[in-house]
Amino acid sequence: MNYLPAAGLLLAALLGASAHAAAPVAKIQAMLAKPEQLCGRFEQSKQLAGMKKPLASSGRFCVVAGKGVLWRTLKPFPNTLRLSRDEIVQLQGDRVAMRMEASREPTVRMINGVLFSLLSGDLGQLDTLFEVDGTAGDGAWKVALKARNPALARAIGAISLEGGAYVRTIHMVEDSGDRTDIVFSDIRTGPGAFLPEEAAQL
Amino acid sequence: MITHRRLAFAWALVVCLLAGHNAWLWLGKRVNPDTDILALLPAGERDPVLQRSFTHMVDSAQQRVVVLVGAETWRDAVRAAAAFQAVLRPHADLLKEDAGANAQAAWLDGFTPHATLLVGAADERALRTQPARYWTENALARAYGAFGGPKLGSFRDDPFGLFANWMQERAGETPVRPRDGHLYVGGEGREYVLVTYTLAQSAFALSAQRRAVPLLDAAAAAARRAVPAAEVIEAGVVLHAAAAGSQASSEVETIGVGSMVGIVVLTWLTFRSVRPIGVIVLAIGIGFLGALSVCWLLFGRIHLLTLVFGASLIGVAQDYGLYFLCHRLGAGPHEDSVRLLRRLLPGLGLTLLAAVIGYMGLALTPFPGLRHMAVFSAFGLVFAWLTVVCWFPALIGPGTLRRGWLARRYRALVVRWPRVSARPKVLAALALLAVFAAVGCARLGTDDDIRSLQSSPQHLVRDQIKLGRLLDAPTPVQYYLVRGASDEQVLQREEALKRRLDPLVARGDITGWQALSNWVPSARTQAERLALLDATVLAPDGPLAALAQTLGEDRDWVAATRAHLRDRAKPLSAEAFLRTPASEPWRHLWLGKVDGVHASIVALRGMRYAAIPALSRAADELEGVQWVDKVGGISAVLGRYRAVMGAVVLGAYALVFLALLPRYRGRTWRVLAPTAAASVLTLAILGLTGQHLQLFHVLALMLLLGVGVDYGIFMQEDPQRGDDAPWLAVGLSAASTLLSFGLLALSGTPALRAFGLTMLLGTAFVWLAAPCFTITAKERHEATVTA
Numbered sequence: 001m002n003y004l005p006a007a008g009l010l011l012a013a014l015l016g017a018s019a020h021a022a023a024p025v026a027k028i029q030a031m032l033a034k035p036e037q038l039c040g041r042f043e044q045s046k047q048l049a050g051m052k053k054p055l056a057s058s059g060r061f062c063v064v065a066g067k068g069v070l071w072r073t074l075k076p077f078p079n080t081l082r083l084s085r086d087e088i089v090q091l092q093g094d095r096v097a098m099r100m101e102a103s104r105e106p107t108v109r110m111i112n113g114v115l116f117s118l119l120s121g122d123l124g125q126l127d128t129l130f131e132v133d134g135t136a137g138d139g140a141w142k143v144a145l146k147a148r149n150p151a152l153a154r155a156i157g158a159i160s161l162e163g164g165a166y167v168r169t170i171h172m173v174e175d176s177g178d179r180t181d182i183v184f185s186d187i188r189t190g191p192g193a194f195l196p197e198e199a200a201q202l
Numbered sequence: 203m204i205t206h207r208r209l210a211f212a213w214a215l216v217v218c219l220l221a222g223h224n225a226w227l228w229l230g231k232r233v234n235p236d237t238d239i240l241a242l243l244p245a246g247e248r249d250p251v252l253q254r255s256f257t258h259m260v261d262s263a264q265q266r267v268v269v270l271v272g273a274e275t276w277r278d279a280v281r282a283a284a285a286f287q288a289v290l291r292p293h294a295d296l297l298k299e300d301a302g303a304n305a306q307a308a309w310l311d312g313f314t315p316h317a318t319l320l321v322g323a324a325d326e327r328a329l330r331t332q333p334a335r336y337w338t339e340n341a342l343a344r345a346y347g348a349f350g351g352p353k354l355g356s357f358r359d360d361p362f363g364l365f366a367n368w369m370q371e372r373a374g375e376t377p378v379r380p381r382d383g384h385l386y387v388g389g390e391g392r393e394y395v396l397v398t399y400t401l402a403q404s405a406f407a408l409s410a411q412r413r414a415v416p417l418l419d420a421a422a423a424a425a426r427r428a429v430p431a432a433e434v435i436e437a438g439v440v441l442h443a444a445a446a447g448s449q450a451s452s453e454v455e456t457i458g459v460g461s462m463v464g465i466v467v468l469t470w471l472t473f474r475s476v477r478p479i480g481v482i483v484l485a486i487g488i489g490f491l492g493a494l495s496v497c498w499l500l501f502g503r504i505h506l507l508t509l510v511f512g513a514s515l516i517g518v519a520q521d522y523g524l525y526f527l528c529h530r531l532g533a534g535p536h537e538d539s540v541r542l543l544r545r546l547l548p549g550l551g552l553t554l555l556a557a558v559i560g561y562m563g564l565a566l567t568p569f570p571g572l573r574h575m576a577v578f579s580a581f582g583l584v585f586a587w588l589t590v591v592c593w594f595p596a597l598i599g600p601g602t603l604r605r606g607w608l609a610r611r612y613r614a615l616v617v618r619w620p621r622v623s624a625r626p627k628v629l630a631a632l633a634l635l636a637v638f639a640a641v642g643c644a645r646l647g648t649d650d651d652i653r654s655l656q657s658s659p660q661h662l663v664r665d666q667i668k669l670g671r672l673l674d675a676p677t678p679v680q681y682y683l684v685r686g687a688s689d690e691q692v693l694q695r696e697e698a699l700k701r702r703l704d705p706l707v708a709r710g711d712i713t714g715w716q717a718l719s720n721w722v723p724s725a726r727t728q729a730e731r732l733a734l735l736d737a738t739v740l741a742p743d744g745p746l747a748a749l750a751q752t753l754g755e756d757r758d759w760v761a762a763t764r765a766h767l768r769d770r771a772k773p774l775s776a777e778a779f780l781r782t783p784a785s786e787p788w789r790h791l792w793l794g795k796v797d798g799v800h801a802s803i804v805a806l807r808g809m810r811y812a813a814i815p816a817l818s819r820a821a822d823e824l825e826g827v828q829w830v831d832k833v834g835g836i837s838a839v840l841g842r843y844r845a846v847m848g849a850v851v852l853g854a855y856a857l858v859f860l861a862l863l864p865r866y867r868g869r870t871w872r873v874l875a876p877t878a879a880a881s882v883l884t885l886a887i888l889g890l891t892g893q894h895l896q897l898f899h900v901l902a903l904m905l906l907l908g909v910g911v912d913y914g915i916f917m918q919e920d921p922q923r924g925d926d927a928p929w930l931a932v933g934l935s936a937a938s939t940l941l942s943f944g945l946l947a948l949s950g951t952p953a954l955r956a957f958g959l960t961m962l963l964g965t966a967f968v969w970l971a972a973p974c975f976t977i978t979a980k981e982r983h984e985a986t987v988t989a
Contacts, residue, residue, distance in 0.1 A: 044346075046345070046346065048345065048356065048357040048358065049356040049357070049358060050356075050358045050759070050762065050763070050766075051357075051358075051753065051755060051759065052754075052755065052759075053753070053754050053755075055345055055346055055753065057346045073346060073347070076346070077342065077346075079343050079346065079347060081347065090343070090347075092339055092340075092343055097340065097343060100370075104374060105370075105373070105374070109388070110381065128276070128277065128382070129382065148382060148383070149380070149381075149382050149383045174356065176355045176356030176357075176359065177356050178356045178357055
């Protein structure tokens with residue numbers, strides 16, 4: 001049959017990131033708040049291979065159970081990534097820069113699921129794709145994810161998460177040398193967490 | 203008497219030789235009959251390149267078993283699939299699991315040196331139309347985005363995402379995705395694990411079918427035990443072949459047992475003994491062995507279909523035995539069997555001659571398949587006939603047979619039978635029949651579509667269709683064959699063809715295509731593309747420079763990135779691509795050099811059958827591009843076989859007429875008329891019941907000629923004696939033909955059904971019509987006088 005390993009790499013690429021530690025997943029799960037919806041601010045710093053300066057950006061993100069993820073970069077220029085059950089859309093201003101539909105790209109649902117789990121710290125879900133290794137202490141935890149599938153591992157590199165009731169930071173180190181650090185702040189939950197324009201977009 | 207004893211002894215020697223030769227063939231050499239239908243096609247029609255393309259597309263599929271194990275959740279699907287695989291794993295000698303998702307290590311490496319040149323269709327259009335700003339913004343979004351769209355390698359490897367988009371376009375050619383070390387397909391609310399196996403033997407090998415199918419069933423059962431709601435969808439030629447085989451063998455069992463019992467009862471009621479059956483089976487058996495030996499000596503091979511059809515044609519040989527037996531029954535104890543045989547010899551000789559003439563007509567056709575069958579049947583008849591002549595007088599002496607209940611009652615039937623004559627009532631009846639025949643025949647259409655001959659079980663067809671839909675697999679029997687003087691020319695021609703196909707995709711005739719040029723553009727296209735990139739994204743003061751300015755990088759970075767990208771723009775050749783692991787799923791599309799010509803296949807996904815004419819036209823005027831429709835091709839061959847066979851049947855009638863002329867003179871037409879009339883009436887009924895004439899109807903008409911001529915000869919041989927032996931022989935022969943071939947009309951296999959129905963109607967009509975054309979001694983005398 002004809003198949004395409006490349007598509008697995010697509011998934012890897014969307015996640016983009018290596019690290020290790022021991023796994024009291026249940027303990028971490030118990031620590032995490034599991035809100036229906038959560039929004040907050042992020043500060044992101046990327047260090048791309050071959051570039052001197054890190055690229056800093058910031059914006060807002062929302063995660064809604066059963067619906068998807070909205071990732072809005074506001075600085076240095078607006079860019080929105082919306083992941084819903086049926087599609088992944090990237091908007092540059094008003095222009096659709098990229099759209100992947102689940103009907104044509106079955107992995108869209110999977111990508112959506114992984115990103116949702118990543119941002120909401122749902123380690124139970126991530127467990128299907130990754131070996132989860134970590135430590136949990138007083139109200140804070142730290143885990144490293146290692147993809148179970150070698151090809152995926154090769155492409156993603158390593159992801160590590162830190163948090164408490166919510167995920168606080170994500171570090172991604174890709175085999176290619178590009179690295180990304182994301183710090184979350186100002187996290188709100190409940191229906192009021194949304195900004196009006198965000199509610200409209202998701 | 204003495205001479206005949208010597209003859210019987212000599213024949214015993216010949217039979218020993220035949221038995222020895224056969225034992226050596228089957229037990230010593232262990233010959234296997236051919237099963238490949240293509241082996242029966244005319245050799246002259248085989249275009250080697252076309253033939254190779256069939257092999258690539260169909261034969262590779264022939265050895266394949268594709269399995270989807272699905273469940274509501276991926277986790278369950280994986281569990282069920284693991285149970286399925288575990289059952290088959292110890293049997294890798296029979297069904298070998300393909301590498302699947304684990305073959306992807308270092309997958310991308312093959313593309314790295316060429317990545318810059320690999321640009322998808324949409325991006326290529328954008329490169330021609332979008333301003334530099336578009337590309338700068340695009341690159342910025344990718345640089346800053348945490349999850350910024352598909353990405354392969356680091357940012358500087360593909361700042362504009364062209365390579366990633368190209369890869370996504372390629373991924374679009376199949377919905378199959380690797381997932382957690384498995385191959386995944388989703389659809390219709392389920393998640394499936396795809397597992398493929400390669401069968402070690404031909405799908406048509408009986409031993410493979412017998413082992414593979416129960417194993418697959420056991421594996422499916424294991425999957426369902428692991429996950430009760432699991433769905434297992436299987437497809438593979440071997441499943442269809444096995445289903446067809448088991449259907450055929452169960453039918454042969456029921457129909458065979460039914461007809462055997464019928465014939466035994468019939469013989470008992472006629473002769474009060476089953477010995478006649480024993481000797482007739484002996485004659486046919488020797489005929490079969492003899493035919494097989496001769497065929498092997500002449501052709502060095504034997505085809506399964508030859509055996510099946512040939513064996514049925516040899517069945518005609520029962521008539522010789524029955525003719526003798528009925529006369530033995532009628533002759534009484536005073537006449538010894540050898541003298542009786544001498545008396546019957548002219549009639550027996552002519553029946554053999556007529557049948558052999560008929561079958562030899564087949565041998566003159568350009569089809570090896572028919573030629574084999576002709577030789578097989580003709581020699582089989584000769585051997586069976588010789589057995590009757592050499593051995594029957596010795597085996598069945600006077601007083602061996604007694605007139606049974608049926609033989610006593612049956613005679614009375616024929617006395618009041620209507621005769622063909624010039625009486626007005628008879629003429630009116632004939633005219634009515636003629637009109638009926640004309641109307642019926644006029645309505646008879648033809649249908650040579652191979653698909654109408656398929657009779658796979660519903661669940662297999664359903665699985666096949668569902669699997670095709672879930673996998674969006676290309677059709678293996680319709681495709682384009684592209685030829686050229688070099689790889690480059692082939693790729694260029696593929697690209698020209700694909701431009702022609704674009705509108706067909708837009709119209710929904712096809713959803714897409716698979717072609718090697720999707721992966722390896724022609725050198726010309728690669729050169730044009732590099733020039734395009736140099737003029738746009740790689741231009742010295744283009745998007746890269748603008749990007750550097752925004753990101754705070756200097757000119758050195760621009761130069762280094764540009765050099766890096768240029769460094770990854772080495773021309774990619776088909777040959778190099780085919781060496782990479784990434785090409786594994788596409789290798790069947792590339793035929794390489796065959797007979798000095800380079801060739802490839804462009805396969806179609808999501809094809810609508812209604813679009814076949816449009817697809818065929820798309821290849822028009824494109825040099826080196828040929829539309830191949832294997833279903834249509836085989837159907838066309840079947841159609842030609844049908845037409846040729848029709849002509850052969852007519853020719854056989856003419857030849858048989860000439861062969862009979864010296865003996866029967868003015869009465870010759872009376873020998874052939876019952877068969878001819880029965881054939882026409884059969885065709886008329888087929889027409890009136892809305893059946894379409896196909897090859898197997900015509901093959902049955904050929905057999906009917908063999909059977910019918912015998913009846914005609916028997917009835918014409920000695921009407922002056924007022925003997926009931928011929929009539930009894932015809933009745934017994936017809937009844938057993940109806941039981942053996944006529945019952946095939948109940949078969950679930952369309953080809954056998956067509957064959958059986960024709961035999962059923964035809965034999966019944968010949969039986970009914972044979973006495974109508976006999977003449978009394980008085981009439982015969984008058985006829986001779988007037989002549």
